[in-house]
Amino acid sequence: MIEQTLTVVSVKGDTAFLKSEQKPACAGCNGKCGAQIFAKLFKTDKKTFPYQFSEPVVVGQKVKLALDDSHIVSSSFVVYIWPLLAALVSAVLVQSVLGLGELAQIGTAVVAGFVGFVMAKQRLAQVVHDVKVLKIYPLSLPISQRVGD
Structure with a gap:
């Protein structure tokens, strides 16, 4: 399973539009590796994609999805x-x-x-593609508790 934490950027009905979090550069290259250079060169901005949830979510909420x-x-x-x-x-x-x-x-x-x-x-x-919701994080938790989970 491939897991990714995404942020809800907008909601229309029971469909939420999700955006992936930007990965920080590793300490070894500080963003000077090939992947970072190509991302800057070709302006590969992350796009949002829709996902229909069975329970309500709000803008700013973090969601962990898994892809088979x-x-x-x-x-x-x-x-x-x-x-x-x-x-x-x-x-x-x-x-x-x-x-x-x-x-x-x-x-x-x-x-x-x-x-x-x-x-x-x-x-x-x-x-x-079989996409499953692993966890929907509540908004009330501090960021340090969300990331470590």
Whole structure:
């Protein structure tokens, strides 16, 4: 299970919009590692996402969610391997079966890689992620007690 503490930023009915907390830089690099540099370079601001709760929550409340990670390996395989396999197989087939030249192989590989990407995207749209609420923190606790839990 992958766990993450999120903050409720807005509520509409029984749907709350959550935002993840910013992770502090480690003491070893003070924010100069590759991940921090790319985050600053590409302005990867955290987006909010909706989650429907069975009990009421209020703005500013912290929530700990868990994501079932059983789909992550298979999803990674689909995203990275399907386009690559489609490109390689199509290039080999164009050369060996049709006997076409290098330019045709490259063009076919690009088209087949794109088709593999579209197929992977459609496959991943069907995956349902199992997100569970582990804990809803009350607003009355001091921050030091929330973080240590």
